Amino acid sequence: MTELTWVRVCALTDIRPLGARTIPHRKGEIAVFRCGDDSVFAVLNRCPHKQGPLSEGIVHGHRVACPLHSWVIDLESGEAVAPDVGCTPKIPTKVEDGAVWLAVPA
Numbered sequence: 001m002t003e004l005t006w007v008r009v010c011a012l013t014d015i016r017p018l019g020a021r022t023i024p025h026r027k028g029e030i031a032v033f034r035c036g037d038d039s040v041f042a043v044l045n046r047c048p049h050k051q052g053p054l055s056e057g058i059v060h061g062h063r064v065a066c067p068l069h070s071w072v073i074d075l076e077s078g079e080a081v082a083p084d085v086g087c088t089p090k091i092p093t094k095v096e097d098g099a100v101w102l103a104v105p106a
Contacts, residue, residue, distance in 0.1 A: 003091065004103040012038065018068055020055040020064075025104060030091055031055035032100060033075055035062055040093045041075035045075050048073075048086025 015021050015034035022045055023030040031045035031054050039062065045055050052068030062075045072081040076088035092103035 005104050006094070006101045008099050008101050010100050012040065012095055012100055015040070015100070018059040018061070022055050023080075023102065029055075029103065030104075032093070032102070033059055033064060035059060035075070036097075040095055042091040042093045042102055043073065043075065043078050043088045044091075046088060047071055048080055048088050049084065054088065 009023050009032060010021060015032060017034055018036055020031050020033045023032060029045040030042050032042045033042065034040055041069040043054060045053055047054055047066040048069055049071045052066040054064050054066055054073060056067045063072050064075060065072050071084050073088060074081055078088045080086040094101045
């Protein structure tokens with residue numbers, strides 16, 4: 001099992017509601033999303049279809065629409081919404097005292 005390390009990446013207010021910010025990582029850029037209800041999700045910043053930058057997509061509910069071909073990705077699971085099929089890796093997140101934290105492989 002891979003050990004995870006929690007890393008503080010920003011303040012919640014650094015991400016606009018229904019927006020995203022990107023975090024560099026050795027395995028690929030991570031997109032951190034803030035939904036309208038202030039929940040926070042993170043996935044690798046690439047759509048499973050054509051590797052589109054999900055951070056540039058439109059956030060609605062707990063989903064994001066890829067800006068390239070409108071594939072919809074469920075941010076809670078990283079899975080594409082039917083009829084599309086595919087998945088982008090999800091990164092565990094938490095918000096504590098107004099700070100956003102990601103669990104990344106050590």
